[in-house]
Amino acid sequence: MDSYFRLLPTRSPNYHRRNLDSFEALWELAELLGQVKPPTASKEEIDKSGLEVIKANSLEEYAKDGRVATNCVDRCLICLDDYVPDDDLRVLSCKHAFHQGCVDKWLQTGRNNCPACRTKGVDNETSPSTEASASNSTLTPQPAAA
Ligand SMILES: [Zn+2]
Numbered sequence: 001m002d003s004y005f006r007l008l009p010t011r012s013p014n015y016h017r018r019n020l021d022s023f024e025a026l027w028e029l030a031e032l033l034g035q036v037k038p039p040t041a042s043k044e045e046i047d048k049s050g051l052e053v054i055k056a057n058s059l060e061e062y063a064k065d066g067r068v069a070t071n072c073v074d075r076c077l078i079c080l081d082d083y084v085p086d087d088d089l090r091v092l093s094c095k096h097a098f099h100q101g102c103v104d105k106w107l108q109t110g111r112n113n114c115p116a117c118r119t120k121g122v123d124n125e126t127s128p129s130t131e132a133s134a135s136n137s138t139l140t141p142q143p144a145a146a
């Protein structure tokens with residue numbers, strides 16, 4: 001009569017375990033990929049970020065309006081040179097301003113953050129497809145194509 005019992009749904013004890021293993025493997029892969037990508041921004045990401053570029057001679061006005069932090073209106077905190085009125089400056093989202101050339105290079109080759117206060121420079125950590133909508137903001141590992 002034990003044929004009756006064979007009809008019962010039986011699950012291999014390894015069934016869940018195997019699934020968990022592959023899930024963990026996916027996350028390990030995702031973490032690995034995350035570590036490989038340096039925390040920098042590309043030129044394109046900087047251009048698309050909408051961070052404002054202004055002339056040094058309008059700094060005073062921007063600082064008065066509270067659009068630029070007042071502790072960075074005299075000189076560039078990256079190269080420590082005094083601003084010349086015709087210099088192009090980029091204003092980060094934290095309101096710190098630097099030479100456009102200096103900060104763009106910093107973001108691309110150093111770190112994607114503000115040299116003065118460590119605020120994130122360019123928001124580029126959404127998803128690999130840049131035009132993804134906000135609804136797609138959670139990180140879900142895609143099943144690996146066998
Ligand atoms: Zn500079």
Ligand SMILES: [Zn+2]
Pocket residue numbers: 092094095096114115116117118119
């Ligand atoms: Zn800052």
